[in-house]
Structure formats: C-alpha cells, structure tokens
Amino acid sequence: MTPRTTDWWRHAAIYQVYPRSFADGNGDGIGDLAGVRSRLDYLQHLGIEAIWFSPWYLTPMADAGYDVTDFRRIDPRFGTLAEAEKLISEAHERDIRIIVDVVPNHVSNEHAWFTAALNAEPGSPERELFWFREGRGDDGELPPNAWQSIFGGSAWTRVPDGQWYLHLFAPEQPDLNWRNPLVRAEYEDILRFWFDRGVDGIRVDSAAMCSKDPDLPDYDHSVFPDPHPYVDLDENHDIYRGWRAVADSYSEPRALIGEVWLADPDRFAQYLRADELHSAFNFDFLGCSWDPTALRTVIDQTLAAHVGVGAPSTWVLSNHDVTRHVTRYGRPDTSTAAGIRQYNPVVDEDLGRRRARAAALLTMALPGAVYIYQGEELGLPEVEDIPAHRRDDPIYHRTNGEDPGRDGCRVPLPWNGTTEPYGFSPDGAASPWLPQPATWARLTAAAQDADPHSMLTLYRQALARRAAEPALGDGPMQWLDYAPDVLAFTRGESFTCIVNLSATPVQLPDDAQVLVTSQPLSQGVLPVDTSVWLRTA
DSSP states (O other), rough: OOSSOOOGGGOOOEEEGGGGGTSSSSSSSOOOHHHHHHHHHHHHHHHHSSEEEOOEEOOOOTTTSOSEEEEEEEEEEOOOOHHHHHHHHHHHTTTTEEEEEEEEEEEEESSSHHHHHHHHHHHTTTTTGGGGEEOOTTOBBBOSSOOBBBBBBBBEETTTTTTTEOOOOOOTTTTTTTTHHHHHHHEEEEEEHTTTTTEEEEEEEEGGSOOOOOTTTOOOTTOSSSSSSSSOOOOHHHHHHHHHHHHHHHOOOOEEOOOOOSHHHHHHHHHTTSSOSSSEEHHHHOOOOOOHHHHHHHHHHHHHHHHHTOOOEEESSTTTTSHHHHHHHTTOOOOOOGGSSOOOOOOOOHHHHHHHHHHHHHHHHSSSEEEETGGGTTTTTOOOOOGGOOOOHHHHHHHHTTTTTSGGGGGOOOOOSSSSTTTTSSSSOOOOOOOOTTGGGGGSHHHHTTOOSSHHHHHHHHHHHHHHHHTTTOOOOOOOOTTEEEEEEETTTTTEEEEOOOOOOOOOOOEEEEEEEESOOOEEEEEEEEEEEEEOO
C-alpha cells in the first residue's frame, strides 16, 4: 500500500457503505461482505480513497445494526470475521483504506452485559454498567425523569423488578454508563481489536452523547439547555483522549472521525483538539439550503472553526440518516431542519439532480476531506412511497408514521438490469429487504457506465481530477468577487471553482481551461445551477 500521506484523513475522498443495501452476494435479499468484495473494483474505478462501513457487527437489527450485540463478531447476515479480514486486505491491495463504525452510547439489549444486568439485583455491579434507576410516583410507576427518546416516546423502559433503564434511542438500545471504568476499558480494547486487523480508522457514532449528568435532571425539550444533561458534557473529552492514545500507539496512527451534532462551533471544535478526534462530520453544510449566502456562510464558519484546532474540514451532502440531496435540492425548501430529514410531496427531481451535480463539484473542491454516501454517485433520489408494512426504521414505527424515518435513503443500490433487484442480488434470488422503485432502470451503474453525461461519469471525472490536482484536498482557499449569487474561489495558483446559484447564466473567463463541469457549457457561459472547475493563468 502506497498512500499519498499518512494523514490521509485530512484530504481523502471517503465512500460510505451501508452494508445491508450495497450489494447482496448470497441471494438472501440483504447486502453482505461478499457483495462488497465483488464491487471493490467498481469503488477503485470510482476513485475513492477509503470506505467507511456502517456497522457490520452481530446485531438483532432493532436499529439497522446500531444495536450491537458483540463488536468482535460479524453478523451472519453479512458474513464472517475471516471474510471481513479478507475484505480489508483486498481493499488495501487497491490502496483503499477502511473505516468501521463504533457505537459508544449504547449496545443491544441482547448484549451479554445487559442480559447479565437484567438477571442481577438493583444496585449490582452489572447494573452499574448502564443507567438503571428507581421510578417516580407512589409505586415507582413513572419514569425517573421526563427525557424523551430521539426515536419518539419515553427514554425509559421498566423491567420486571420495577427499575427503569435509560435508552436515548430505541428500548432495544440501553445506554452505557461511561463513568464506569469497565466501559472505558472495553471500548479501548474494541478499538485495538479492529486496528490489529488492519482497520485504518473509526467513525464514532453519536460522539457527543456518551456522558450523562448523574443527577438525571429534567429539562425543557423545546429549548436546548446549556449545559445539556446528556449532550456535549465535558466528560466526553476524557473518553476520546483515551481513544486517541490507542490510535496513536500504532506505527501508522489510526484515525478517529466523530459524528458530532452541535450548534456551537466552539464546542464542536473542542472535539478536534490535537489529543482527541482527528475530524468530524460537517452537518451544517449537509443541511444547508441551496443558497449562495447560506452556503458561503457555512463554508466560512466551518473553516474558521477548524483552523483554531488545526483539524481538517469535512464536506458531506448525504448519509444513511438524512434525505438524499437529489430530492432535497428539488424541493421548494432545500434546507433540512437540524440536518436530518424533511418531507414535502412537491419535488422537481430534474432540478434536484442538476443542483446535486453542481454541489458535488463544490464539495470536492473545498479544503479537507469529502464523504460520498453510496448511491450518491448514481444520483439516486429518496424513496418516499415505501409501503408501511415494508418499512423497517424504528423512527417510523415509534412515531406512528409522523416521521418518515430513514428507510428512503437506505434502499438497496441498482447495479444493472431493468427490473428489481437490478443486480443487487443474483438473478432469481430473494427480493431486496426494501423495495426498489420501478423507475430505477436508467439509474443503474451499468446504464450510467458508458454515458459521458451521467452522474457516475461526473463523479469519476471529478474524483480523478481531485486526486491529480495538488491544490485540492487539504489546504487553503481564497474567495473571488465574481458576480452576484455566484460562489467562486481559487485553490493554489491556477485552480478555480465557480458555482452559479443565480437566476441567470454568467460569463466565464476567456482564457480559462475547463477541467470538469457539472453541465455542458456553450460559448463560455456557465448555466444556472452549474459548477465548473477551471485552470486559470
């Protein structure tokens, strides 16, 4: 393996694989490691430098794998540990690094620790690994406090002996007590387990939520308090200092990448100090509207927040939890509340895809690392007509459908063919675990492969140019005053990116060489909702 630099996480193009929906190798309708291994050449051709895997561990799938029973075992739906090790090796042979998800806030209710806690007495050491508490009311019939689950309903569930346990997500995901040294030791050992098997980095799920105020105080859910009783407590930083020590103990240090949802940029940046996480996801950019002022503000704030701690910025348009941006950009409101999900039946998909193409070039040109969610390179839209009986996300069911949940961005990928399963599973195999739209034949990887104007071709061209361009990736940028509602900036001495978010076409510089463009150009004019990369004198 011959990486460009050992600090690859500062500049890499990183592709997120949601294993359940990427490719099905054994024909059971569920994506697996065999399917991923069969598509490594596709990913290498795409031009990515690392793969981030959503959880592949043993799980009952109460929350799509984010309810982990055993971090040291691969779930049989996906394959075996030996196959995971083979996948890591085969990816490395292609100069592709591997990032795996680790979920520190909670485990599955089938985890050995929680099973032991349920069988133990109140106040026992087994229960001290979690947040078991007595209830309120005359007979303890009320939850210990009024905290609400992020997935809807109470954050507490009562057990037969009368105590309650905390779960900020689903009841099947009991929260761990990070004040217990056994929890800290266990997770540091989990990191070593995967680093020893060649994993290059860890993505930390819900990184700002591990620690809780031990007094468990109530608070007004309509107002974000400061300090919050379970988001962004200072104790979190001690956790990640311990993790950083583990990551730095290897001859080539491993990377720690946080899912940190925080509105305060200064608090966000504290997780990226030199002895904590290496980088974190940029949710402000992900949820930003397709608006020149809003985008420039988010970009400036992102760069300013990172420079003080010497960390690289990250840029992401979609992931496994949010509305796919082809759909979002086609709606009248192109923002996403809190960067999560939004729903509006009015969608101009052609407009959304045009803007998505322009946004792809914008993100790949900005300083730092870029994350690509599987299917983004195919221009897949959100699937919003999944029948209720086929939906899997606990958010949908716990809110009685009020929140559409995340299934729409997790529909299995279309690889080839004209009907379901579109090559996701072998011919004649079981139907995919989520239904694929009948309109996806034109969006398959095979259909786009030889089309010079396809989204897939655009991503391949842009990623190849990004890798070859010394000024791209990590490093400085300089804004240009170009035209109203147009974002323009330079990288290095001769690279320029221009994004036209105005209502009219704009003229390009006469002496510029076009490197990549999101839409065809005519007579040196940049159309509306179009980006271009230029070589300038």
